[in-house]
Amino acid sequence: MRVLWLIPLFLLGCSFIGGGREERAVATRGAVCGMPEIQGVSIGDVPGNGACGIEKAVAVNAVSGVSLSRPAQMDCHTARTLNAWVKYAAIPEVGETGGGLATLEVAAHYACRTRNNRPGARLSEHAKGKAIDISAFRLADGSEISVLDHWGGGARGRILKRLHGSACGPFGTVLGPESDRHHQDHFHFDTAEHGYGPYCR
Numbered sequence: 417m418r419v420l421w422l423i424p425l426f427l428l429g430c431s432f433i434g435g436g437r438e439e440r441a442v443a444t445r446g447a448v449c450g451m452p453e454i455q456g457v458s459i460g461d462v463p464g465n466g467a468c469g470i471e472k473a474v475a476v477n478a479v480s481g482v483s484l485s486r487p488a489q490m491d492c493h494t495a496r497t498l499n500a501w502v503k504y505a506a507i508p509e510v511g512e513t514g515g516g517l518a519t520l521e522v523a524a525h526y527a528c529r530t531r532n533n534r535p536g537a538r539l540s541e542h543a544k545g546k547a548i549d550i551s552a553f554r555l556a557d558g559s560e561i562s563v564l565d566h567w568g569g570g571a572r573g574r575i576l577k578r579l580h581g582s583a584c585g586p587f588g589t590v591l592g593p594e595s596d597r598h599h600q601d602h603f604h605f606d607t608a609e610h611g612y613g614p615y616c617r
């Protein structure tokens with residue numbers, strides 16, 4: 417059993433190496449990726465073990481006026497994709513519910529790890545700075561549209577279903593509660609290109 421505990425610790429350690437770089441970055445908050453709508457900090461190349469890491473990474477704080485609950489590290493292609501989806505899909509789909517979309521609750525972003533943290537599995541898109549996990553959409557009135565609480569029914573469930581659907585295409589991979597047991601409480605979005613079109617479940 418002890419070995420099973422050590423493996424995730426090793427994988428976590430890898431992401432901490434990448435995280436240390438952020439502290440040395442020049443803290444110029446503002447527009448990144450050449451787009452005023454994307455607010456964050458350019459942090460340069462994030463080194464990682466093996467194939468992990470991000471070239472010309474940014475830590476995104478907000479897109480199109482919607483804040484992120486914590487700075488999310490990603491590449492500019494992923495940041496632009498997130499911005500476009502928030503602007504053209506998420507904001508209109510949430511509409512006036514709860515006063516409108518205010519914050520994306522970020523469950524995970526860059527991390528040097530395998531898919532679903534399984535030893536021996538392929539490297540996750542999270543390890544390349546191409547993925548973000550969102551557990552809830554916080555609204556202006558302080559309430560939430562939560563993947564765990566609202567998926568599967570009701571007005572907020574229907575909004576979640578539309579958010580999941582609209583992300584499919586802009587993002588190459590979209591996973592939600594109907595994909596597997598690892599995604600009961602969040603949406604996984606990444607900009608992987610599969611060749612056969614987007615993979616959405």
Ligand SMILES: [Zn+2]
Nearest residue numbers: 547548549604
């Ligand atoms: Zn994910």
